[in-house]
Amino acid sequence: MSEAASQNGSQEEDLELPLFNLSTIATATQNFSPHNKLGEGGFGLVYRGKLEDGKEIAVKRLSLSSWQGVKELKNEIKLISKLQHRNLVKLLGCCIQGEEKLLVYEYMPNKSLDFFIFDPKQGKLLEWAKHFQIICGIARGLQYLHQDSRLRVIHRDLKASNVLLDNEMNPKISDFGLARSFGGDQTEEKTNRVMGTYGYMAPEYAFDGLFSVKSDVFSFGILVLEIVSGKKIRGFHHENHGLTLIGHAWTLHKEGSSFSLLDERLRDSPHNRKQVLRCIHVGLLCVQQSPMDRPNMSSVVVMLGSESELPQPKQPGYSTEMASVKGDNSFAKPKSSSMNGMSFTMLEAR
Template sequence: MSVSEIEAKKGRRMKRAVIVAVSLAVVSGMLLIIGFYICRSRTKLKERNEVVVHQNNGGQNEDLELPFLDFSTIASATDNFEINYKLGEGGFGPVYKGILEDGQEIAVKRLSTSSGQGLNEFKSEVRLIAKLQHRNLIKLLACCIQEEEKMLVYEYMPNKSLDSFIFDQTKSKMLDWSKRFPIICGIARGLQYLHQDSRLRIIHRDLKASNVLLDSEMNPKISDFGMARTFGGDQSEGNTNRVVGTYGYMAPEYAFDGQFSTKSDVFSFGILLLEIISGKKSRGFYDPNHSHNLIGIAWILWNEGRPLDLIDECLGETCTLSEVLRCIHLSLLCVQQRPEDRPSMSSVVVVLGSECALPQPKKPGFFLEKDSNVAHGFSNLN
């Protein structure tokens, strides 16, 4: 083989080596670029995802059947629980407004360490609320269990709670009867679902104006199920040595003896109904300057044939008097002393949507009486 042939052969080998080296470099570069974009895409996807599963919670989310948000996501949504994001303070801890990265607004209930609710109780509440699906019940979107933190993430209600309207002299004027009556009907339907139509019979035990939230169209949604109890099978009532709830809304048998049932929720609904009609707080009438509570005022006016004097004066001429009168009548039936004398929530829903005859109410529970002349001055209190 000549020298020229040997040189040519070496040249071809060198050329192939260069081609192989360049090809390997190009392929490696492409693989690196592809790998980089895959990692970056996964990171962005994880950051955009509003439900981020926390991997270090010891398997606590395995049996809840509910999406989880990790603590950092919620902290970011609430600007690290900034005071300006705080919506209020409940019995178990503060509630904050949050905004997720995709713009979705949420309400975050952050349980305080002093709430007394343990992990198992928290998980029971989550399981309960997650299964409730009704347009008049607040929707639970996700939760967080991370170290000592326990949080519930709900849909955000822009109009906040019912009490912020009916007990405010300015905002109460925004709720005329055409808005109040649908709110009453919505609350009744929500309770009917809890008592009868859901898979379990559920007793709320803390129904009150501040636990009824209003969406952008003023549709009511019952919230705060931290004190709720569930019944299965034919069970319809229970007993407890630890009475929880809000005085002024509690049924007598529950407040004094710890006995609760669907009928104790009906009593609370009756109180709430009186508050919506009158614009007055039930507990506000436990005052040394007044001889009667709100139930007492309503009962006296009913017996004197002046039930319409109970109406919130800001309602003016917006009322459908037949509807208002029917609601006052119904409220007195709901707050009867004996549970068996109160209607079921199914009956309440029927009454609100019809003109069926109603029985005459008896003297209600928690009726306070000292001076019958106080009712004559009720209109001046509005």
């Protein structure tokens, strides 16, 4: 890549990825002009840019106060540079120069998934067939991370805002700052620093620090329920007498009325009733309380693409509102607290 330049020989060897000059990124983004801002979160800002050859890029500029330091940045770079899949966002390069920490991605013209499924106007633009395509694409991306990639990668922060959409509305999983890779026969790991987004976190991770491919499966199940219903996992309890979105879906399933979970905006447009019910059923299988009961992503991909009979889901996690898990908390300003003798890092939504 002609625009990329080595700023430090050891860094380039360490990161195994082209390094951009800061001046190149500044020119591409018009000196990080507010007019080019694509989004904002706890990590900092994302800008749209255009290189001299006309290639459009998205630049993730980490703020000085960001929770994501050089260690997390290098972790994201090392992991994603080794991953290649149509349902994963492509990392083109990076820049670590002075106090600037930048990641350069392929540009996704349709922003993130949350922009469409939660926005009253934008949500009307996608028919059910596209919703189903997005669900299946995310499932294939996770299957690749968990099973088919060179590394077994646990994302640990899968949510609607971390799924980007290309010009054909194909989903691409992004933001690997919290991802961890497993080697050999390792199946789970425990951490004393729980980081992620409450609401999407599996119970065993949120409370005991245990994460595995099954904790990602739980997050995927939440995402499926959000895509089908058009409702956010956090805040839903205000409308349903203490039931979370999971609890509401679980109650409807037991009553045999799961279809009423479907977003009202989709009911008057073409839809496949069996597909809708199957997605809800699979979502509930993914959010079961016990990790052992949840399917792996390979099974999820098969279940979504077939008409075979599905096992009945058991009691899900977080079916009712719990005082210990509040808000759509993610990373911005750390607030240390403890629960069961364990340190938590709770941060604002990004």
